[in-house]
Amino acid sequence: MQKVYANADEAIADIRDGATLMLGGFGLCGIPENGIAALVRSGVKNLTCISNNAGVDDFGIGLMLQTKQVKKMISSYVGENAEFERQLLSGELEVELIPQGTLATRCMAAGYGMPAVFTPAGVGTEVAEGKEIRTFNGKDYLMEMAFDADFALVKAWKGDTHGNLVFKATARNFNPLMAMAGKVTIAEVEELVPAGSLDPDQIHTPGIYVHRIFEGTNYEKRIEQRTVKPRN
Amino acid sequence: MLTKEQIAQRIAKELKDGMYVNLGIGIPTLVANYIPEGMTITLQSENGLLGMGPFPFEGDEDPDLINAGKQTITTIPGSVFFDSAMSFGMIRAGKVDLTVLGAMEVADNGDIANWKIPGKMVKGMGGAMDLVASAKNIIVAMQHTSRDGTSKLLKACTLPITGLQCVTKVVSNLGVFDIQAEGFVLRERAPGISVNEIVAATDGRLVVPNEVPEMQF
Numbered sequence: 128m129q130k131v132y133a134n135a136d137e138a139i140a141d142i143r144d145g146a147t148l149m150l151g152g153f154g155l156c157g158i159p160e161n162g163i164a165a166l167v168r169s170g171v172k173n174l175t176c177i178s179n180n181a182g183v184d185d186f187g188i189g190l191m192l193q194t195k196q197v198k199k200m201i202s203s204y205v206g207e208n209a210e211f212e213r214q215l216l217s218g219e220l221e222v223e224l225i226p227q228g229t230l231a232t233r234c235m236a237a238g239y240g241m242p243a244v245f246t247p248a249g250v251g252t253e254v255a256e257g258k259e260i261r262t263f264n265g266k267d268y269l270m271e272m273a274f275d276a277d278f279a280l281v282k283a284w285k286g287d288t289h290g291n292l293v294f295k296a297t298a299r300n301f302n303p304l305m306a307m308a309g310k311v312t313i314a315e316v317e318e319l320v321p322a323g324s325l326d327p328d329q330i331h332t333p334g335i336y337v338h339r340i341f342e343g344t345n346y347e348k349r350i351e352q353r354t355v356k357p358r359n
Numbered sequence: 360m361l362t363k364e365q366i367a368q369r370i371a372k373e374l375k376d377g378m379y380v381n382l383g384i385g386i387p388t389l390v391a392n393y394i395p396e397g398m399t400i401t402l403q404s405e406n407g408l409l410g411m412g413p414f415p416f417e418g419d420e421d422p423d424l425i426n427a428g429k430q431t432i433t434t435i436p437g438s439v440f441f442d443s444a445m446s447f448g449m450i451r452a453g454k455v456d457l458t459v460l461g462a463m464e465v466a467d468n469g470d471i472a473n474w475k476i477p478g479k480m481v482k483g484m485g486g487a488m489d490l491v492a493s494a495k496n497i498i499v500a501m502q503h504t505s506r507d508g509t510s511k512l513l514k515a516c517t518l519p520i521t522g523l524q525c526v527t528k529v530v531s532n533l534g535v536f537d538i539q540a541e542g543f544v545l546r547e548r549a550p551g552i553s554v555n556e557i558v559a560a561t562d563g564r565l566v567v568p569n570e571v572p573e574m575q576f
Binding site (some may be wrong): 206252284295301349356 | 361404407413420424428430440444447451481488520521523
């Protein structure tokens with residue numbers, strides 16, 4: 128078994144123009160920083176990106192927007208940056224907005240081998256347009272399809288050489304779901320340890336879902352809203 | 360007329376010991392400041408946390424620990440982290456007892472619009488559609504009218520819908536309203552606000568009981 132890659136550039140080297148990618152994270156929390164930087168260096172373009180958010184002007188997926196590598200974003204909440212807004216209004220960028228729980232569940236469905244799920248989110252709204260509605264116990268649900276992504280880029284706190292992953296705090300968010308959902312899943316971790324070092328009871332994502340793993344470097348972990356209380 | 364803080368303070372009176380509560384961004388977030396002493400309320404943050412604590416002390420911020428508003432926060436004894444699918448799973452399954460969120464418009468049948476203004480930059484619905492589609496108990500915190508005096512408590516929403524027939528109670532700067540089959544039922548007036556002022560500011564069907572007490576703080 129050889130899942131360990133030396134760095135992000137090697138791990139993403141076969142991502143081609145037009146690929147569909149999943150990128151973990153909520154806001155800038157738990158994003159695959161190294162993977163995004165490598166995608167920018169690679170110059171790959173016409174990407175469809177499935178990610179809860181689209182970063183800010185100069186960080187996260189915002190970096191890939193600046194270099195015009197993204198053709199389409201599938202997200203629940205976007206527009207924290209001016210370049211995103213400019214590209215959207217000029218028609219350079221396509222955006223599909225979907226409810227956050229639907230986004231999470233469509234990832235989960237892919238990882239659980241289920242073609243579709245039913246959710247009440249969006250019934251009676253423009254999200255429901257063109258979707259099949261089924262009624263269960265008197266309540267309407269939308270049929271939402273599992274995602275089909277070529278690659279998932281996720282970020283974990285620790286991982287081992289078998290690809291087992293452990294996440295930290297709210298940096299977990301979409302990462303384990305996307306890890307399960309990618310046809311090829313690339314995990315970057317803050318600390319890569321030999322198989323056997325992690326407690327099997329404490330692993331969040333089993334390595335069977337993870338195809339490539341590398342230890343990332345120079346994590347910036349930028350904070351979007353720094354809220355604190357003063358020390359007395 | 361109630362301030363934003365007073366709207367939050369009034370909503371806090373709806374809390375009951377042991378509740379799991381999801382607070383939206385804006386006025387709803389302020390409800391956390393008015394949880395009664397001795398009451399155990401567990402706050403759910405839909406990015407994957409139950410048991411949200413206060414903001415950290417300066418210098419203790421952890422970039423891996425944020426709330427759904429992307430603010431740095433802390434955990435408290437009993438806190439637990441989970442992924443986004445489980446987070447919306449507990450919401451969808453009706454495990455969250457109370458949801459408090461803001462709105463641009465509410466209709467007298469409980470429809471809510473709070474995610475999109477056509478023609479303006481659209482940022483997305485985030486978790487709002489999931490929350491309103493599944494929560495049993497949804498309280499909306501909002502301003503009763505827009506700046507030009509147009510009512511936001513309507514017969515029918517004019518903005519794109521977030522969810523249908525889901526809001527159970529509205530606390531506005533003018534009063535407290537239960538949403539029932541017959542429309543907005545006026546339960547309490549804000550201090551100094553008359554029933555007539557509320558009638559004039561409400562476009563949707565409004566039921567005024569014989570006794571409408573003034574809010575007590």
